[in-house]
Amino acid sequence: MTPEPRETQIRGACPLDCPDTCAWIVTVENGEPLSLRGDPAHPYTRGSLCNKVENYLAYARSPDRLLYPMRRSGPKGRGEFVRISWDEALEKIAAVCGDVAKKYGAEAILPYSGSGNMGMIQGIYGAGDRLWNVLGTSRGVYTMCTIAGAYGTGYTLGDNGVGMDPETLCFSKLIVLWGANVLSTHPHLWRPILEARKNGASVVCIDPIRTRTAAASDWHLAPIPGTDAALALGLLHVVLKEGKEDRQFIEERTVGWEAFRERILAFPPSRVAAVTGLPCESIVELGKRIASTRPTGIRIGIG
Ligand code: SF4
Structure with a gap:
């Protein structure tokens, strides 16, 4: 009888709250993990893990865990x-x-959790839901981070699960990374961005901070924090002035266009420059590029 191999390879995925969701392979011997590496067969992450996770086994073995x-x-x-x-x-x-519920009522208990590790029993995916339900505690969406952005996206775009397929970014001719420090927090997206750049795309980063991504982009615009909405309206103002709005899309796929149009027209680039601290010419220039470049890929960072 052939003895069972003592060493096995187990395929899995990084559990951290990160959009890349890298596939990995853990080599295990007698139940102990020996090594961890990215899975080269994964089409998007192609065998590379970020610095944070390359030493993940050291975290797992740490006496401080x-x-x-x-x-x-x-x-x-x-x-x-x-x-x-x-x-x-x-x-x-x-x-x-029990004491809090007795004294103040169960709604005085506010469950709160984040999502450092993703999983069906962790973080925002349901840790404690049944318990809180039975107790009758206050309910929230737990995290104030991504969820707030996701709700905003849902109200604006109709669904909070929308977003462009990251691999199609390589076809873009203009890439706008808006509040997204891709190089540090979504590193595998940089590959399709570089591919697009090789094919002539330019990369614009909008971020109040000069992040690594901002420094590596072709153009960095640094608005005053919290003025992104004004900047978006100002860019749309330019698009309208250029007459480049997609009328067919607006008519077939949107509601409330007239009210939104009025709002856009209230934010000419001069006003937006005063709000955002950006030069008026930069707002006009980017608005014109967005109006005239097809396809444009916009990656927003939410949270
Ligand atoms: S980039 Fe890093 S944190 Fe994100 S999924 Fe990959 S290994 Fe995990």
Whole structure:
């Protein structure tokens, strides 16, 4: 009988809250992970992992990794904790929740969680949902980050799951990276961007900060933080003045155009320049490029 190989390769995906979702292969021996590498067969991420995750096994093995419930045993900020049992932790949490619910009502409890690791029982994908439901606590969408942007996208575009297929960005002739530090936070998108650039595309980055992406782009516009909406209206103002709006699309696919048009017309580039701190000529120049370049790819960063 042939002995079972002791070493196996397990295919998986990076669980971090990142749009790239890199595929990886973990080599495991006797149940212990030996090495981790990107999966070259994955068509989008092509075998490369970012610096943050290349040493992921070191995180997994770190003695600092939280594996058990810990209770603070000293003043806040001193980092003094003692290990407690799961039963003790559950009893403590249940007692606190019970006390608050009794004294103020269950809605005084506000569940909040983020999504550092993605998974069906973690973060925004349902951790504790049934419990909160049974308790009758206040309900929110947990994270104030991506979800806020996603709701905005939903109200504006009709669905918060929309966005362009990242691999089609390579066909764009103008690429606008708006509030998206792609090189640091969505690194695999840089490949289709470089491909597009080789074919003559120009890359514009809109970001108040001179990020790595901004520095690597052909043109960086740095509006005052929080003035993006005014900038968008100003760019659309230029598009309207150029007569380049897509009338057919507007008529067939949108609602509320007249009200939106009025709003756009209230934001000429001179006003937008005062709001955003950008030169008026830059707003006109980018508006004209957006109006006249086909296809244009816009990657927005939300959150
Ligand atoms: S780029 Fe890094 S964090 Fe994002 S999915 Fe890939 S390995 Fe994970």
